[in-house]
Amino acid sequence: MKNVITLKNGSPEHDPSDPWVLLEAGADVMGSDTPIILPFAHWLEHSQARAPDPRQGVLLGPDEDPLRLVPAVSHLPLIALQFPDFRDGRAYSQANLLRLRYGFRGDLRAVGDVLRDQLLLMRHCGFSSFAIREDKPVLDALEGLRGFDEVYARSVANPVPRYRRQSLKPNAHRVSGTD
């Protein structure tokens, strides 16, 4: 994919040689050496017929339930979540579930209407790579991951809410609570 930003050890970088190709619905999978991202329905067909393939990722639409990926979560190299419109926030919750509830450790990629001003939110919710909308300058989008980035609530990136973190109370010697 073009215009991809990935988090390498936590810091965002433009990756001009990202190998992944988003497969059009209905296109032929066979005979391809490049890693491909399959639409969910397509992937479902293939994953049952074959052994796990490190060159196959899956694209989940906003109305598809991430629960259905659970059997494959441990070996999927990449899950892409679709933002059909940047104002459609369903993928934030899907990302949260994939990371915190279903334990997905691979690359979680934002695709679709992915824009600079939402990247911080995506990172908080567990996305690790961002396919910036192709008409947008990727280096400009990188700026979206810089600057102040702390929230009160817990998130995938900050699993402990602000008030349970020691730094809030420099004089406190203990952290109370049950976690």
Next chain:
Amino acid sequence: MYSYNRYDRALVQARVQQFRDQVSRRLSGKLSEEEFLPLRLQNGVYLQRHAYMLRVAIPYGTLSSEQLRTLAEVADRYDRGYGHFTTRQNIQFNWLELEQVPDILQLLADQEMHAIQTSGNCVRNITTEAFAGVAADELIDPRPLAEIMRQWSTANPEFLFLPRKFKIAISSSENDRAAVRAHDIGLYLYRGKSGEHRLRVLVGGGLGRTPVLSQVIREELPWQHLLTYVEAILRVYNRHGRRDNKYKARIKILLRSLGVEAFAREVEAEWALIRDGAGELTREEYERVARDFGPPAYESLDTADMAYGRHLTLSADFARWVETNTHAHKVSGYASVVVSTKAGEGAPPGDLDSDQMRGVAHLADVYGFGEIRVAHEQNLVLPDIRKRDLYMLWQALAELKLATPNIGLLTDVIACPGGDYCSLANTRSLPVAAAIQQRFRDLDLLHDLGSLSLNISGCMNACGHHHIGNIGILGVNKNDEEFFQLTIGGQKGRNSKLGKVIGPAFRAEEVPEAIERLLEAYRQLRETDETFADTVQRVGIGPFRETVYARESVVAGGVS
């Protein structure tokens, strides 16, 4: 009141920088209007009929005198010298240039204020009642949990692009004065059997074009689980709420399509998976926040004050103002004072000019503890006034034209800004409010009519909450002409009810006459000490309809 710590300050300051950058990218064309729109909405900036409007949050309605002076400064420097308080404890400035907004936000941030999430499809300003912490009928002070929710919802990355706006209110008094049942999430805070804090959770309230009162989905929720429970509700909504039609996108529609039991089951199932994790609230955090809401240095006073008693006897005007515009305080010798913004013509409900703002700030310093509240009814409240100072305060407020003794009466009108400002409105609500206030200036009559709420919305988005007014007025536009539909029987509070339309709509100039007949009917029908709402409840709308439409001199507009 809550004062920011290092982190709270850093967040609002960073937010100003972020928005300044976004505005400059918008102005240079790097950001399209479409991309910019949700960003500016999440920072409180609307494009209205004539100019940009900025909606500033007044979280749970609490302001310091210094903050009110800052709002006066914004009104003078950037607006036309006034501001408009809304029904959800915000203030709006109407005549701004986009370029100025970052500077305004900077001024606000320096005084621990912001406009974050006062608009957009996200969790809005958390509201409660104006007498929180001081009301005699209060069970538990709701402000610490309101502040905790403010923090939790601010920039919460998962929930900034919800299907639609999301409003949360909390109340903890015998009487709900926060319109809790008209909110997406409404919370009643109370004491459980052994005194512990518990919450009743209601979901799916909202007015607008599909008015619905919220329904209980959870009883006896321990306070520690507030945030995880709200998180569970929001996650269910974010994933399953409709996004194909903005008029069917509020959580009330999801609740209706699933049914309340199925919806509650979804929420409980989600909550079961997150309730005992790091998201659980700690007592330490509750206490850290609650400390800031501790009682001010009240004097130990007698309930009765000689001089106060004498003024009450000697001045009927003062006594009348005390009767309507003060509210029982939990501390002996004190009262809360409601500052009426509804002086009548030339004073649109909720509007205050900058001199009045500075005046009220000064009075809060002189007679109170430097604190001011904003009420759902678009009035201000001075929460802690010694009864012995009430007479002086009354005189000072009268000089500011803020002592109209009409709180809770017919002319204490709630109204949206309407077509004079708002680009959504299709009728002008303010002239109707003014005409009614003009017609019913006789204080004896007003007091005789007693407790009566009148709400006006300039369009079906219902920002004036007309559905829950005892008398509701809704502006509708037909063939480019403004008509106004009357509903009666609405009620807010714990026994909320939606009003019913009484018949064909009226032209603007006919509205005061129609109201007059409505009230005539009430005076004929009422039993001793029966309020307007109770009378409607007892006899139904039929007798009212008959009187209102009886004579031929009122030509109904023909829109129903």
